[in-house]
Amino acid sequence: xxxxxxxxxxxxxxxxxxxxxxxxxxxxxxxxxxxxxxxxxxxxxxxxxxxxxxxxxxxxxxxxxxxxxxxxxxxxxxxxxxxxxxxxxxxxxxxxxxxxxxxxxxxxxxxxxxxxxxxxxxxxxxxxxxxxxxxxxxxxxxxxxxxxxxxxxxxxxxxxxxxxxxxxxxxxxxxxxxxxxxxxxxxxxxxxxxxxxxxxxxxxxxxxxxxxxxxxxxxxxxxxxxxxxxxxxxxxxxxxxxxxxxxxxxxxxxxxxxxxxxxxxx
Amino acid sequence: xxxxxxxxxxxxxxxxxxxxxxxxxxxxxxxxxxxxxxxxxxxxxxxxxxxxxxxxxxxxxxxxxxxxxxxxxxxxxxxxxxxxxxxxxxxxxxxxxxxxxxxxxxxxxxxxxxxxxxxxxxxxxxxxxxxxxxxxxxxxxxxxxxxxxxxxxxxxxxxxxxxxxxxxxxxxxxxxxxxxxxxxxxxxxxxxxxxxxxxxxxxxxxxxxxxxxxxxxxxxxxxxxxxxxxxxxxxxxxxxxxxxxxxxxxxxx
Numbered sequence: 386x387x388x389x390x391x392x393x394x395x396x397x398x399x400x401x402x403x404x405x406x407x408x409x410x411x412x413x414x415x416x417x418x419x420x421x422x423x424x425x426x427x428x429x430x431x432x433x434x435x436x437x438x439x440x441x442x443x444x445x446x447x448x449x450x451x452x453x454x455x456x457x458x459x460x461x462x463x464x465x466x467x468x469x470x471x472x473x474x475x476x477x478x479x480x481x482x483x484x485x486x487x488x489x490x491x492x493x494x495x496x497x498x499x500x501x502x503x504x505x506x507x508x509x510x511x512x513x514x515x516x517x518x519x520x521x522x523x524x525x526x527x528x529x530x531x532x533x534x535x536x537x538x539x540x541x542x543x544x545x546x547x548x549x550x551x552x553x554x555x556x557x558x559x560x561x562x563x564x565x566x567x568x569x570x571x572x573x574x575x576x577x578x579x580x581x582x583x584x585x586x587x588x589x590x591x592x593x594x595x596x597x598x599x600x601x602x603x604x605x606x607x608x609x610x611x612x613x614x615x616x617x618x619x620x621x622x623x624x625x626x627x628x629x630x631x632x633x634x635x636x637x638x639x640x641x642x643x644x645x646x647x648x649x650x651x
Numbered sequence: 652x653x654x655x656x657x658x659x660x661x662x663x664x665x666x667x668x669x670x671x672x673x674x675x676x677x678x679x680x681x682x683x684x685x686x687x688x689x690x691x692x693x694x695x696x697x698x699x700x701x702x703x704x705x706x707x708x709x710x711x712x713x714x715x716x717x718x719x720x721x722x723x724x725x726x727x728x729x730x731x732x733x734x735x736x737x738x739x740x741x742x743x744x745x746x747x748x749x750x751x752x753x754x755x756x757x758x759x760x761x762x763x764x765x766x767x768x769x770x771x772x773x774x775x776x777x778x779x780x781x782x783x784x785x786x787x788x789x790x791x792x793x794x795x796x797x798x799x800x801x802x803x804x805x806x807x808x809x810x811x812x813x814x815x816x817x818x819x820x821x822x823x824x825x826x827x828x829x830x831x832x833x834x835x836x837x838x839x840x841x842x843x844x845x846x847x848x849x850x851x852x853x854x855x856x857x858x859x860x861x862x863x864x865x866x867x868x869x870x871x872x873x874x875x876x877x878x879x880x881x882x883x884x885x886x887x888x889x890x891x892x893x894x895x896x897x898x899x900x901x902x903x904x
Binding site: 406408409412413415416417419420423426427430431433434435438439560562563564566567571572574575578582583584 | 667668671672674675678679682685686689690810811812814815816818819821822823825826831832836837838841
């Protein structure tokens, strides 16, 4: 509760400062909005041309992509700037300053920068997701809506966990962003599409090694009634639990890394 | 040449990020290839076409350097732009040389490995035409791209933060230049929009020339059009640069 109060003060201060440059603030948000609007347009173009992708219509694709984007944006508001990009704090020497303050390191990093640019992403995703859900409303039950909320929570925890995990690798490697680019951002691109169109080993990697498919693919199978195997059902239902476990694992790695950290140089 | 050499050396200092960026480029192409292979699984000719289209468009993309916007924009917002005025080289030429070095290192470190990894696919799906025209189209595309992003860099005088506009530009190019989705696939209203803008000359035009799908009767007309767009953006850059010089206030003695 105490942390939420402090965080609220930081956010208020951040908005006051950003509002000094209103044009920059809103143009940043609009740029993010536009970027993902174009991505949705790309999906629309592909589904217009090919009808469906392995039985997934534009609305289904919107939910699939929307889940990964929405959870990423929510996690990004808190963790993208200074936790995922921890290497900047380490190599600039700023991290040492955080360590002498009476607050947990992750909490300080979260407070130090509010991810305002993600607000545009959240907005565009909500618009497309609500439109898609309205169109497929015949498939939605009360259970679907409750499950959707839980799946979003699970997805946010996995995305936040990934940001903490790849950020914390900087404690050992000093520079971990390039690794995050490939293992997080690039590999996550696969889950923008139904995994069934890719070779089976990709589904295995994205389920059991790096659980990016648990963010959106398995939950989408459940929401859209596309589950075909028991494995898919279990993974989908357990996605919030997997999210919690992955988040705890990432915190464990972060704390191990912090113990290992001894400064970035002279 | 000195700026060129320094930038080339700088770009090769951190080896791990370079290796990972190669892997990242290879993976990105692999994802696109898998998608097109699935979508066109019933038409092998289209699979072959989209395979070479995807690989070559990614290679062409390396010749287009968007960093010039950041270089110029960064100097404008930090004030370093003023100190560059006393140098015997203008900010545009200096930034262009740095970008050229970046392109060379990117091609050596990322482009060649990509060509090597995907060469079996490029050889298997052969059928390449009009090499001199393609080369000319890429060179002109490079100049056009550079001028568009340099204009964005100079606009930092007005916009202060240019990254949102850089992103708008990147995404518009992503959709309307034909780098990922061929323009022929776009719905008619988007295709009309793409043809009204200069971006199709960056990817779609050289790729169509290379794969022999371009309308050769319009070849001369298309090259004239690129030149016109280059002139338009060159003039806009000059106007913006002069405006910047008028607006800049140098503090100090």
